[in-house]
Amino acid sequence: MIQPAGPDALFSIRDLAETFDVTPRTLRFYEQKGLLTPKRRGSTRLYTAADRARLVLILRGKRVGFSLDEIKEMLDLEALDSRGTAHLENSLNRFRERIGILKRQRDDLEEALAELRAGCSWIEDRLANREPPEDIKRRARAFELLAAARLTPWTGSSPE
Template identity: 65%
Template sequence: MTAEYSIRDLAAEFGVTARTLRFYEQKGLLNPGRRGASRVYAEADRARLVVILRGKRVGFSLDEIREMLDLEAITAQTPASINAVLSRFSARIEALHDQREDIDAAIEELNAGRTWLEDRLANREPSEEIKHRARAFEALATARMNVWTGASPEPDSHETQA
């Protein structure tokens, strides 16, 4: 017996809306059967949804996800087109590794900031290392905010001191 899922079942299991599932169907990513007016999703649709959501989470476009899901088309493609898909996968993997490094660095700096704040709450003088990390985090945050807002660096920033 094959497992079947309603739109409500899949929406609840994966934390998405029924509208999202209908959108993926409209885009050709899911192809549920019908029982009257109701959509009936098979185990294959559920597996495809796992790939779709994972692909979205790591930054693939719906078109790229469609290519991943269309295994029959990929196996029928020329080596050159398969290499193009492989190159996109490799580029995305590299971008994710870069993001992981940025996230790890941000977590480290946030932990240092938290330690500094905890020391301040306990009326203790933070260590020189913590003070240094807090200043570095503040400089990084200011630089990123300047990039996001388009503001120019403040005159007393490290960039203008030479």
């Protein structure tokens, strides 16, 4: 689990990339999109605890299927709040739509998993029941005895 950072902590691009298993290029792309705003010390990017927290939210948003533009809008909810309730209601509707989509995807996944589990059970049963049924065994023994009896005149030995 990723540990929270103190409010005055600063992180290099490498620190965040390694901590969150993303590439430095990804972080620069998020900066270009206005999702992260690191401080600069010369050409070095220094990310604050707030940038780090935003990165956690960005990655969480991507994981549940939001676009980067939608994530940016959600991250800027404070600014949206100052523009009135219409923007907040729009964001709320997007959240609810995404919840519905994710629930449908979960249901589809559960159904697919159930079908795969049933297939595994069927295959396991086939593998466990490789022993032929008794009637097949009886016919095979009868065939073997018949074949042995017919071979006796040629081989001179008696059937076992």
